[in-house]
Each structure stands twice: as C-alpha cells, then as structure tokens.
Amino acid sequence: MSFQSLALPEALLNALTQSGYTQPTPIQLQAIPGILSGKDLLAQSHTGTGKTAAFTLPLLQRLSSEPRLTNRRGVNAVRALIMTPTRELAAQVEESVRTYGKYLDLTSMVMFGGVGMGAQIEKLRRGVDI
Numbered sequence: 001m002s003f004q005s006l007a008l009p010e011a012l013l014n015a016l017t018q019s020g021y022t023q024p025t026p027i028q029l030q031a032i033p034g035i036l037s038g039k040d041l042l043a044q045s046h047t048g049t050g051k052t053a054a055f056t057l058p059l060l061q062r063l064s065s066e067p068r069l070t071n072r073r074g075v076n077a078v079r080a081l082i083m084t085p086t087r088e089l090a091a092q093v094e095e096s097v098r099t100y101g102k103y104l105d106l107t108s109m110v111m112f113g114g115v116g117m118g119a120q121i122e123k124l125r126r127g128v129d130i
Helices: 010-018 026-036 051-065 087-100 118-126
Strands: none
Touching: 010 051, 010 087, 026 051, 051 087
C-alpha cells in the first residue's frame, strides 16, 4: 500500500517523497482514512511508528482544502490546536507539520511556557492556522 492510496493531495505526497517516506506505517493506514472522514480517533502505538504523521497528514489535508478563517483583525484565525505533554514533543510535532506542509499555504507555530512570551504572542497576532 502507498501514500497515494490514502487520497492525500499532491503537495503532501511530494513532501513525503522528498522526506524519504514511501509507504505508510500500520498506524497511518488505520488512522488517516478515519480522520479524513471526520471521525474522532484514539490511537496508541510504540515510539517511532509514525503516530505524528498519522494525525498531521490528514489535519494538513483538511485545513488546506477548507477556506481560511480570519479573526476580527483580519488575520488567520487558529483552526487547529495540537497539545503535547512536553516542550520537546511540541517542537518535534511542529517540525513535522512544517516538513509535511511545506508545499501548502498554511502557517504554524509552537508555543510553550518557560520562555519569553512576547515573540509567541506576536506570532499569534500575525495569524496562524496551526
């Protein structure tokens, strides 16, 4: 089975190919179709099995195919929030979002405590999708 069989858009397929991914993992094969159809999902899998791609790929597809939302200031409104238990995981997930979404017109940022909030608030003010 291939990523093409999961009905992902060409922009995501190109980013996956460029990143060296050729075949989805079992968790991706099970999760992506359900998420794309709008179903909620609770999944568990070992480290390194592709869980991040299993939820970020369909998230990126759905966001890229829907109209962008703007807030009252006319900038991108946040349309997706990904919560993680640690800063390190937050940074890793955001890197994956950027890697897989590199050919999409979507913006993202990572936000966490323990650092100055000014730059993070400014990014939110400028508008982000994720």
